[in-house]
Amino acid sequence: MRYINIENIKDDMVTAQNIKDKYDRILITAGSILSRQKIKQLHKFGIIGVYIEDTWSADIFIQPVVDEQLANDTVKALEKFSLDEIYDCASEIVDRLMHCDDYMNDVETIEAYDENTFEHSLHVAINAVTLGIGLGYNFYRLKNLAVGAMLHDIGKQLVPLEIITKNGRLTESELSVVRMHPEFGYNILAKDINIYSSTRAIVYQHHENWDGTGYPRGLKGNEIYELAMVTHICDVYDALISKRSYKEAFSFQKTISIIKDGLDTMYNPSILEAFFQYVPIYHKGTEIKISNGDNALVFRNNRGDMLKPVIKLKNSTLIDLRTSKLEIIS
Numbered sequence: 001m002r003y004i005n006i007e008n009i010k011d012d013m014v015t016a017q018n019i020k021d022k023y024d025r026i027l028i029t030a031g032s033i034l035s036r037q038k039i040k041q042l043h044k045f046g047i048i049g050v051y052i053e054d055t056w057s058a059d060i061f062i063q064p065v066v067d068e069q070l071a072n073d074t075v076k077a078l079e080k081f082s083l084d085e086i087y088d089c090a091s092e093i094v095d096r097l098m099h100c101d102d103y104m105n106d107v108e109t110i111e112a113y114d115e116n117t118f119e120h121s122l123h124v125a126i127n128a129v130t131l132g133i134g135l136g137y138n139f140y141r142l143k144n145l146a147v148g149a150m151l152h153d154i155g156k157q158l159v160p161l162e163i164i165t166k167n168g169r170l171t172e173s174e175l176s177v178v179r180m181h182p183e184f185g186y187n188i189l190a191k192d193i194n195i196y197s198s199t200r201a202i203v204y205q206h207h208e209n210w211d212g213t214g215y216p217r218g219l220k221g222n223e224i225y226e227l228a229m230v231t232h233i234c235d236v237y238d239a240l241i242s243k244r245s246y247k248e249a250f251s252f253q254k255t256i257s258i259i260k261d262g263l264d265t266m267y268n269p270s271i272l273e274a275f276f277q278y279v280p281i282y283h284k285g286t287e288i289k290i291s292n293g294d295n296a297l298v299f300r301n302n303r304g305d306m307l308k309p310v311i312k313l314k315n316s317t318l319i320d321l322r323t324s325k326l327e328i329i330s
Helices: 036-044 068-080 083-098 117-134 139-150 154-158 172-178 181-190 197-205 226-241 252-260 269-278
Strands: 002-005 026-028 049-053 287-289 295-300 310-313 318-320
Touching: 002 287, 026 036, 068 083, 068 117, 083 117, 083 139, 117 139, 117 226, 117 269, 139 197, 139 226, 154 181, 181 197, 197 226, 226 252, 226 269, 252 269
Parallel strands: none
Antiparallel strands: 002 049, 287 295, 295 310, 310 318
């Protein structure tokens, strides 16, 4: 199976998964042949891409470690702000990622629609735990990281909805309100004695930059809590690759370039290095272009160097980019 952007979907393609809207309603079932009418329906419901089956991707299987049920349970727990359920979901996510031999390949599928704050928080948590495993964290530290990453944007509940969902660039005054969400979040969590201190630190510091240019306090270097730094880079990554009301999703190459530009300014250098080693930057089953002009699919990620996956050409040839002169260019 492979992922196709809505702009590239054509008649007679066969769906590989049920296509659901943001309310979890099934629009088109797996195994359906897409028609012009069905494609119009996908556009109408704001679907931004789907997984399809074809001969090129017949041997690419995507089975996310965090499956649909656990993902839905986590989002619902966040929506209700049920701490017990959030802690349970965090434990389950950490346990699954720690005990999956090939976790770097199928961490998650790509959303079919513009993700909301809670789905974004889930994706950040999954990638943060994946990065934390690469950094050698134990179960309890990973659980603290997962909970903090899940709740990192809780302060946005106090930001006016018209600002959060605004199409186009924010004004300076609107931006100043958005930049208060770490403090808002900290204040929300400070009211509950059952909240981990690590969670409050992640929520409060996840927009602090390594060079001191971040907010809300302008902390610098090792003044910033390490788990907040891990959450920071995963937060930026997911925001860049995701569609928002005010922007389209960035390409993988553009995302990588932006994140690399944050070396020594936004991110702890050792955490940035680990990010590119352990977090699956290129999602399995996505189409990329390589330096010889060919298109290829991401077939498998390589732990230790996520920028150089194994790719599959249209003639079924597999190429491990770690041992090839070819490069991904878009």
